[in-house]
Amino acid sequence: MTDDTQQVSTARLLDRSDERVKHADTLGNTIRAFVDRVRSGDLGSLPVVVGLVVICTAFESLNPVFLAPNNLVNLLFDCSTVGVISLGIVCILMVGEIDLSVGSVSGFASALVGVLWVGQDWPVAVAIVTALMLGAAIGALYAFLFNRLGMPSFVSTLAGLLAWLGLQLYLLGSSGSINLPYGSPLVNFGQMLVMPPIVSYVLAAVASLVMFVTSYRTAARRRQAGLSASSLGRMVLKALLVTIVLEFVVYYLNLGRGIPWMFGLFVGLCVVMNYALTRTKWGRSMSAVGGNREAARRAGINVRRVYLSAFVLCSTLAAAGGVLAAARLASSSQQAGTGDVNLNAIAAAVIGGTSLFGGRGSAYSALLGVIVIQSIASGLTLLDLSSSLRYMITGAVLAIAVIVDSLARRSRLSHGRA
């Protein structure tokens, strides 16, 4: 009799035994599993949610403009520039390296676009592509220094920080800044262009629909293969919740100017990056190299090429962020990419849940983290605080984020969650 039951339920049993809590069927079990996970240091996006609630309550009580639709729309415009840079930082942190020069690279790219487009009368598209390609070349240089000469990325990118800043100042010459023409497509994109309301509603609906369909098909395949799968009810519930939240956000932002296309571009990049990191062999290799470089090498992964791809992506996205920043400010200036851009981009990735120690991270951490960082910046600007105070507060937030990351990592290690 026992033999019989074992035979029948072998596939299911192996998949599910000892794991009832994690593969929770009921809502209560799901919540309990979540609490367990957080306790063991697998925080996920919890710090971001808590942080955002605290930030919103604090700033809203100090200045009611903070949560006004138009302020949020402006916030999204600002998010997109640093966010794209932060997306590159996620890539480089995944393999356990760092790029400290993203600010300078973005400033250099913005200066280059100004010089080539306005100064030299190149077509704007060619100027942008040139900037992106030079960004890629900078990443390739770092990868060469790292792979072939064994130079720690910390040092090479610190050198790059100075070098590309110097190049930016040289390009801009004595004038110090180049104004980009108002009314040009690039500047419009950075300052004005928002989605028509109907497009934004449809996009939000399509997003949740795609999410539902993919999870439904995965569940069907898993069930066919005799593995456990989430129930239809849960998937419908989840999809409904996501739809409601997304559509509400879209509705609220449409009370103001609407959702910037630039933010749409940023979110699109996040989605693509998330797919690449989680659903492709390349993404697996990135996590593997970040988790255990030697193990990845022995598994036959070309570790050098993985590092090359990470460095190149990081610098290219930094350059793209620089172009967006130039569009946002309608100028290429000596200040572009200096100051807190570097640290904001890194802090955003870490706050969003990408580990500084490699092997753990998600493209969406750039999205979530940059919203937190920009909310703080926006709130402090609304309070009319001096930049001295803003730097100090942002610095403290970064420190707290890294402390949370370190503590969570220690807890994960002791709970066997790597």
Added chain:
Amino acid sequence: MTTIPDVDQAQGGPREPVLSLRGISKHFGAVSALTNVDLDVHAGEVVALVGDNGAGKSTLVKILAGVHQPTSGTIAFGGEHVVLSDPSTALGLGIATVFQDLALCENLDVVANIFLGRELNPLRLDEVSMELRAWTLLNELSARIPSVREPVASLSGGQRQTVAIARSLLTEPKLILLDEPTAALGVAQTAEVLDLVERVRARGLGVIMISHNMEDVRAVADRIVVLRLGRNNGEFEPDVSNQDLVTAITGADENSVSRRANRRRAHQSPELGR
């Protein structure tokens, strides 16, 4: 009867070895980890590599896995001269390795580790098929693993070893290198691994197994190759006496093992005399 030489010939003599090492040396700076090592492995043969700590066993395995490159010497695999310049070359030829340190990525789950570097459908990972195949491989090893979707960090030493062995079987290799495969395993899992080694041999694959456990070695090995201080120090049949094996491993009749045995004998004999 002349059948005995015939059997011998059928088992090993005239057949081409799967793997043939000639004069392999490896220097790490001033240290010679391996000096002029020769080794043959035939299809359907289990060769046990034994030796004391520092004898060069793991270095030899790493050379065969493509992790280290030999300073001199030649490697022939399947009758052809090969250069194992990196791990992917070795894997591509059909040499699978279970390393002593297991070489798993603790941040990835069991499925991702088993398929690392050989994922199905690179541009749109086929997670369902990979998970199924992972369960099949683990079941063959009678693994006790709660979930293949938990990071390897949450597994015990024995479970990790099973995962590492399962990974080596994924690609249908021609030669399997097992570096201390049973070191962290329980009684049942050890028996499963030894069974597995025999099954692999029955399929006509070559196996090189490193172990300090002489019982395991005698149980499955067709041939025991002794390394000492980075040199070949004798080849034995599995029925060799313990005395001879220990002498070859330690390099002297007079060694700590024989001294200990003598002491015990000396201690026991007065009692027997009474």
